[in-house]
Amino acid sequence: MSSPTESSSSPIPNPFGWDRGQAWLATAAAVVAAFALGYLVAPELVWDRFLWHYFWGPVFADANNAVCAVMQPGGPELVYSQAQCAAADSGARPVAEPGYTVVSEIGYALTLIFFLVGLLDLLERLEVGRTKTLFYALVPFMFFGGALRVVEDANDAIPQGVDAVLAYPWNTLIISPIIYFTVFGVTLAALTAAVVAARRGTVESYDRPLFAFGWLSVVVTVGFLAYFVLTELAGTVEGAGFYPQMTGLTLGIAAVLAYAVYRGVDRYKPEINEGTGLIGLVVLFGHAVDGVANVIAADWIGAIGVPVRYGAKHPVNRFIIDATQAVQPAWLSELVGTSWPFLVVKLVAATAVVWVFDETIFEEEPRYAILLLVAILAVGLGPGSRDMLRATFGI
DSSP, rough: OSSOOEEEEEOOTTTSSHHHHHHHHHHHHHHHHHHHHHHHHOOOIIIIIIIIIIIIIHHHHHHOSSSSEETTTTEEEOOOHHHHHHHHTTTSSSSSSSSSSSSHHHHHHHHHHHHHHHHHHHHHTTTSSTHHHHHHHHHHHHHHHHHHHHHHHHHHSSSSTOOOSOOOOGGGGTTTHHHHHHHHHHHHHHHEEEEEEEHTTSSSOHHHHHHHHHHHHHHHHHHHHHHHHHITTTTSSTSSSOOOHHHHHHHHHHHHHHHHHHHHHHHOOTTTHHHTHHHHHHHHHHHHHHHHHHHHHIIITTTTTOOOOOOOOOOOHHHHHHHHHHOHHHHHHHOOSSOHHHHHHHHHHHOOOHOOOEEEEEEEEEEHHHHHHHHHHHHHHHHHHHHHHHHTTTO
């Protein structure tokens, strides 16, 4: 049995004599101050052409179910025509479309790394995260994040003239990337409550109630989705319904592939799995879910009986599909599709990442290793479960 709390190492001081938490807060304040000063000095450059164009504009357009948003002198304008967006994109004003760009993904990656450092200090103060139990306890929250994002997809699918479940600006809380902060907030609240309960002796350890709360959140969110889609959208939104074969195939194929890769690596190059153990299998599974869901949604969605078409939204996925179409013979594309390399890339990348986490990392910086693995799992299992559930409900 794990103990209610775990031993903590001393915060690592920086050259200025601050501990890690103080340095993190100072850095955050400096970044905010720099952007605020930049906005005052050059508002069009800092806000219109950078922060709004690459970060808030896509969320704004997505939250209002628009094809794009154009930053005009008087403020952002929502555009619902693809032709008008194309015309605006050739002009002088910033145009933001729902989704990601290379710039935004780099920005989000840097933000993720920064928050991981802050979270590392927080876990030290809570005296948790030195064992692998924290990783397993947080796995259901990845599914929760994906399911919560599908609530927004369902919200967007509501026909015009019908009241939305969540209207702007509240729906921005469950749109990428802000949804990551929302899920982080829920997870942090659950973790804190579980740690407090363990310290008071209400529960034996923090990990079990945290794990249970995570799955409860998944059940409630998916249950709401099922109710909402089958009662509000079915019959009014084309394709909306219940297609459990999508979930079954995605989880089943992902599990088989992840286990096959894990066992193969364990047999022929066991040092890859020595550091992470079964965590490596979970990481492989999470990224396999993302890869399989993308392949099915892109190339096989009609074949499994889901009457909705989906396209690639992430730049990396689009690039892989475009590259495959360019080099793969047409007859082969018709036979196997063009998105399968994305699944291969996900499995290879996940295996490579697992290889990095040897036993030394867990011995010297266990909390850091656990947090990085949680983040690595989240960027695979979160989007993958979203794609899976979205197709499961045909929205």
